[in-house]
Amino acid sequence: MALNSLGREIPDSYAGKRLVPYGDAWSLRPEGTVAARPVKRVNPGQGKRLSSLREAIEASGLADGMTIATHHSLRNGDFLLNRIVAEIAAMGLKGIWIASSSVHPVHAEIIPHIKSGVIAGFQCGVNGLIGELASRGELSCPIVVRTHGGRARSIIEGSVKIDVAFIAAPCCDEYGNMNGYYGPSACGSLGYAQIDAGYASCVVAVTDNLVPFPAVPVGIPQTLVDYVVAVDRLGDPAKIVSTTTRVTTDPVGLQIASYASQVIEASGLLKDGFSFQTGSGGISLAVAEKVRNAMRKGSIKGSFGCGGITGYFVEMLEEGLFSALMDVQCFDQEAVRSIGVNRAHQEISADMYANPFNAGSVVNRLDCVILGATEVDTAFNVNVNTESNGYLLHNTGGHSDTAAGAKLSIIVAPSIRGRLPIVRDRVTTITTPGDTIGVVVTERGIAVNDRHAELKEELIRRKLPVKDIADLQREICRVTGTPRPLEFEDEVVAAIEYRDGSIIDVVRRVKE
């Protein structure tokens, strides 16, 4: 057991690996070369089509203890991971690790297979019931939570080895060329799957939309794909890109958005060449709308919009407010439509998006990112993984990556959720270190990290409600009272890996 630099107790090892305690966001340097995989040869006349998932699993050579991966671009509409795990279970395989880009509530179906030992653990974060059950001690499987960039890093550097990648391919030909743009399960960008395709020992494309060769544009090329399987459905289209992209009408949310957009204007970053990322939540979109209006008003021509892309960003591209979109994942149907027709709507891999260990990722070029939080503490550390009940309920996504990369990272959150204050002495779990957070915006005030002293002065000059984060906390607690701290057992149910592979925190079993 060692304390990391943020004071969190980190065990020496977890899930069979030695852990490196987090030190800071910048210093850890990679060693060695990128991971290798078998060289292959496919001769003329040799086909790749297989008739079923079972046949593909058999052909892939998947064996007990190996690691599989899927991508989460179909989000909560994904059928594939559940079907593969059911097939693996039926084949009698045991101890399989899942290293998908994320696991969603729909995948609660695999819980019986975790209990029976078919699934050994997760080399990725989980959303929903699996994490909750693990937190309550009802599921025993290691979970290593990674950022989007961190996942790409772990695969490329070889610390996570994917034996078989099953890639849901919304548009695919029989030789394995694929894209996510067209078909009944169209999800747009295949940014996460690009890493799996490039580094897994065996790559299986699974499609419900087999098109005549060649499937163009080529998102993932035939040269990386070993087998192609056609299935009836990859997912439920209603849930694939189902994010409700609507600006909030809640006055509290709008107040937060208004402050956040004023922070952006005051930052001096909002000028020609502006680059921006925001999520798909109601407050984030409200910020985006205000930024859009400010860009129109000031005739500002932005550089790029980044991240999970929504219809809002598409409108900004088509209006000429951005010259490009850098898209690792599409959040709604409008984004899916756009990536299929707009040349400046660029699909990027999770490596290019956010990996800290390459020759420079897109997040490094971000001016400003808007991020959420379940909790923030007085050292600006942010939690997005666990909730106030201590349960692991959310994956990290690109949170820590963009916070580290952007010149200005802004957390937007209501000061009170339910009856609970969101600013705490100590967040339950540290997802993103406070050193990489610029500003915390709530409806009750704006807290600025000391490393942005000039911005703080400018906000005060503009008469915005700038408050010391500890004062803000006290003010909120005057309304809510101070919650009793949660109690945890010693048992570690998940490790929270920072983007560089060091361990920023662990999630422990909640004392019930």
Place this chain on the structure above:
Amino acid sequence: MADFKLRRSLLYVPGNMPSMLQNIPIFNCDSVIIDLEDAVPLAEKDAARHLVKRFLLNYTDRNKELLVRINPLDSKWGYEDLKVVLPAMPDGIRLPKADTPEIVERLDTLLTEFEEELEVEIGRFGILPSLESALGVINAVGIANSSERIFALAFGAEDYTASMEIERSRGGEELFNARTRVLWAAKAKGIQAVDTIFADVSDMEGLRAETELAKRLGYTGKCLVNPRQIEVVHDVFAPKEHEVEYALQVIEAIKRARQLGTGVIALGGKMVDAPVVKRAARVLRTAYAHGMVDTLIDEEEIHGAQ
């Protein structure tokens, strides 16, 4: 002029809703009107006034003007509203159905009695009378002069159109005479005029058009039914940049004039004298509140040393 107080946005908040009262500190409206009258059902009148009292007592870091709309004084709740709420020190009372000067005088007397009882300065509690009937509009001048506590007149179009037996239209042509009469009374008395609510919360274009009309006529503020309306109203009442620039030039010019020992000077071929300076000063004070200029202007600069 010394007690210049910006009242662009006066937000109604129902007095019987804890979740909404709790958010009063966070909205950047200039004033809040906590409503004990129309928003509160009869069965909750008593509970609401106690809730409002508790809220006000706990709201120690006050960051905006707090008014309470009591029930009419001739109702069975009006007096009790004052009795419960005034010890929690609101800034003033919004008096509904202020149809005659006598009604306002009665409130003035009551407030004086409470001030004596609470041992606070006489005149501490302000009055914002609502002119919201044909009678109230006709009596506007008398009402404006009925109490020194009155800092503004508020026009209430919903009740007014009901009293006129007409419908309220989106363009608001039917309100024109009443709006103007309320304004005349306010301006003649040297107090502010506050325009009526705009009820359709989803129609921001309509809100903007109506606020622009009110501003053109001479209103300096508007009552709001939803926090989402604040931004549009502030945007309309914000001075335009060229207005601020011109106002700064006017103040510079008049300072030069004073050095020359005169009260009149030409600026860009136009005469600058007291009314122009007064208007410029008003623009600059509003600009200050909007964060458009950094310093409040000095009274002495405007009027010259005595």
